[in-house]
Amino acid sequence: MDQRERGAPHLSTVNPAGLAAPGGHYSHVSIANGLVFVSGQLPIDASGRKLIDEPFEVQAEQVLANLACALARAGSEVAKLAQVRVYIVDIEYWPSFNEIYARWAGEAKPARAVVPVPALHFGLKIEVEAVAVL
Known part of the structure; x- marks a missing residue:
């Protein structure tokens, strides 16, 4: 049975208006068969300003705001x-x-990993990616 007989998976991409344009060859969000995949979000505001000089806490709040925006524009939520x-x-x-994160996520407790890395793009301190359902 080929892919057409099984039903090809539905795939779409979203680059939400509340986020800066992607900085590379990717989309902020891919939606496939009811799953929402959010690309790594950096602490970059909607105007494209990188929060390099901001404290970690400000950077963390920005990436979580970016994640919430991406989810909402894709038809999902935290x-x-x-x-x-x-x-x-x-x-x-x-x-x-x-x-x-606990304040931001509220009652939601998805599976999570926190991975220490030696460096991130532009000297930023945090990046967050996620998978959700529609």
Whole structure:
């Protein structure tokens, strides 16, 4: 049975108006068969300003706001998150991030990983990607 006989998967992409244009060859969101895949969100505001000089907490709040915007424009929401992956440049930021994230996520408790990395684009301190359902 070929792909046409099984029914080709539905795939669409979204680059929400509330986010800066993607900085590379990707879309902010891909939607496939009821799943919403959000590309890594950096602390960059809607105008494209990179929050390089802002404290970690401000950067964390911006990436979570970006994630919420991407989800909403894709037809999903924070409560429908299935998995979140967080990259931070120093594990010392974990307690602060966990506190900000818990307030932001509310009752939602999707699967999550927090991964310390040596560096992120532009010298930023955090990046977050996620998978949700519609």
